[in-house]
Amino acid sequence: MLNAIETARITKYFDDITAVNNITLEVKAGELFGLLGPNGAGKTTLINLLSTMTAASKGSAAVWGYDVVKQASAVRRNIGVVFQDTTLDDRLTGRENLDLHGRFYGLDSKTRKSRIKEVLLLVGLYDRADAIVKTYSGGMMRRLEIARGLMHHPRVLFLDEPTLGLDPQTRRHIWEYIKTLNRKEGVTIVLTTHYMEEADNLCRRIAIIDCGKIVALNTPQILKNMLGGDVITLEVENPEDTGNLCKIYESNEIPSTISCNDKRIFITLKDGERRIPRVLALASDVRIPIQSVSLRKPTLDDVFLYHTGRAIRDEKEPGMAERVGYRLRSRRK
Numbered sequence: 001m002l003n004a005i006e007t008a009r010i011t012k013y014f015d016d017i018t019a020v021n022n023i024t025l026e027v028k029a030g031e032l033f034g035l036l037g038p039n040g041a042g043k044t045t046l047i048n049l050l051s052t053m054t055a056a057s058k059g060s061a062a063v064w065g066y067d068v069v070k071q072a073s074a075v076r077r078n079i080g081v082v083f084q085d086t087t088l089d090d091r092l093t094g095r096e097n098l099d100l101h102g103r104f105y106g107l108d109s110k111t112r113k114s115r116i117k118e119v120l121l122l123v124g125l126y127d128r129a130d131a132i133v134k135t136y137s138g139g140m141m142r143r144l145e146i147a148r149g150l151m152h153h154p155r156v157l158f159l160d161e162p163t164l165g166l167d168p169q170t171r172r173h174i175w176e177y178i179k180t181l182n183r184k185e186g187v188t189i190v191l192t193t194h195y196m197e198e199a200d201n202l203c204r205r206i207a208i209i210d211c212g213k214i215v216a217l218n219t220p221q222i223l224k225n226m227l228g229g230d231v232i233t234l235e236v237e238n239p240e241d242t243g244n245l246c247k248i249y250e251s252n253e254i255p256s257t258i259s260c261n262d263k264r265i266f267i268t269l270k271d272g273e274r275r276i277p278r279v280l281a282l283a284s285d286v287r288i289p290i291q292s293v294s295l296r297k298p299t300l301d302d303v304f305l306y307h308t309g310r311a312i313r314d315e316k317e318p319g320m321a322e323r324v325g326y327r328l329r330s331r332r333k
């Protein structure tokens, strides 16, 4: 099967910064592929290299079989790009923005008309086509940009942070549109994100990128399974008990990793469901009351921590991520 994208040790320097560092990557035709990484990881630079916006310092890349340097115009004909920053003309209507794009790509008037309708329906904007873009919400603008990227039937669509800054509900709607166009139009999609749930929900495979390098690449499920355990969170009544209880669990060889934070203890272990009773019994034996217990599967947050030792972001459980990350790293040494 044709690879939609192939890179060979592609590298980009900006003075003394190595924004993209020796990346070798293959994305299959029809794939929905994600580049997940924190701010400054090199995601946009990699998209810029692949979409012929910037030239590599070293290495090479091909998109749909065309070399991004030697066959740049063929690459451009076969790709659509939604940039991280919006590039719509907000004084024009949605339809006019799409029409302009169709003209740039040399589509005749009849083709433009029918394609505009198709892409607007695909992103659920047909009813608002003739409103001025300035009156659109952030989510509508993003959907219009996605529609515009699709106008000329690209083989490969690059979406740089497609839902950045949007509220969770709008983000979910956009995920549905992205999935639909991957399925219905058969377009290969490469998206960048620093939202874990986005990568997890949308992408068949993801590359975790940090400091210009790919540190892990696989399906989200395999990446999570590789951590080898579930995460149990316990809350004790008295913060002074957490340290003691951690020691008890460690001496009973309960966890793969363990950490605590005020009243909470985080335990990573295999077969979490089956081992909760033992975890609770050990606390009960030493008369440490447990206020709550929860079990969750590892998230991509945990995966990122494992590979980089840092959290991409840590909204839900402040302080926990870094600690777990430290433990995971220390186990690897």
Ligand SMILES: Nc1ncnc2c1ncn2[C@@H]1O[C@H](COP(=O)(O)OP(=O)(O)OP(=O)(O)O)[C@@H](O)[C@H]1O
Pocket (backbone or CB within 6 Å): 014, 017, 018, 019, 037, 038, 039, 040, 041, 042, 043, 044, 045, 046, 084, 194
């Ligand atoms: N034109 C440029 N000139 C100098 N440095 C640059 C340029 N573009 C990017 N960089 C640097 O390259 C590194 C990677 O930047 P890039 O924009 O690719 O990251 P990113 O992963 O897209 O981040 P974000 O999540 O913030 O969008 C950063 O250190 C950035 O400062």
Ligand SMILES: [Mg+2]
Pocket (backbone or CB within 6 Å): 043, 044, 045, 084, 160
């Ligand atoms: Mg970026």
